[in-house]
Amino acid sequence: QQQVKQSPQSLIVQKGGISIINCAYENTAFDYFPWYQQFPGKGPALLIAIRPDVSEKKEGRFTISFNKSAKQFSLHIMDSQPGDSATYFCAASISGPSGSARQLTFGSGTQLTVLP
Amino acid sequence: DSGVTQTPKHLITATGQRVTLRCSPRSGDLSVYWYQQSLDQGLQFLIQYYNGEERAKGNILERFSAQQFPDLHSELNLSSLELGDSALYFCASSVGGVWGNENIQYFGAGTRLSVL
Secondary structure (H helix, E strand, C coil), X not given: CCCEEEECCEEEEECCXXXXXXXXXXXXXXXXXXXXXXXXXXXXXXXXXXXXXXXXXXXXXEEEEEECCCCEEEEEECCCCHHHCEEEEEEEECCCCCCCCCCCEECCCEEEEEEC | CCCCEEECCEEEEXXXXXXXXXXXXXXXXXXXXXXXXXXXXXXXXXXXXXCCEEEEECCCCCCEEEEECCCCCEEEEECCCXXXXXXXXXXXXXXXXXXXXXXXXXXXCCEEEEEC
16 A cells, blocks of 8 residues: 555654654555655755665764665654754655656654754 | 745635646756645645656545646646645655656645635
8 A cells, every 4th residue: 555654743852862753654666765854834855765775874863774574664863953843754655767756655744842 | 945936825715716826846857746735634645747747646636637837837726625625735846867866856835725
């Protein structure tokens, strides 16, 4: 199926702590897994993405862990800062040749609050 | 700034009316995607166009339609509006034509539609 399940719905973390958001998918045809960050009044912005041929990708304080056999992936935000407070969406899509890349299927979102 | 421009930012209209939302993709991007974001449904894919042609349809109502013009801008037409159509409508664009990069979707700031 096309669903992507995301948890938790909301998360409160102290400044400097680690924020962890989890997602699970069912469609094994998915081969691209991005995370988007959305601030109030703004559109989602790509944060980091991974393909299933690697188990982990790190960019600065953001890390995606990917478990292909379990069909799960997660976002870890190290040293969380108040400026990270936003809504985070995991997503999945299917790649393809020119012009055929499919739509993103989004998780339900996680409202992250980082306390100062 | 994602480079994707959506107009108008806000739209207030009455039930039964028709509105048009406009999207200008990033320079050079051939694919345009429309998404609807509501509190109860989250971010849902509506429709995708690639270089003027419809490529994929999601949960788009028959009252809604879209098109992509030769200059690659796109319009989403919503007719016979109902209260439940009130939502944020996002346009995203991706480059297309380059395997691996075309999954990266850049979102506009959205159009907030309020149906009264």
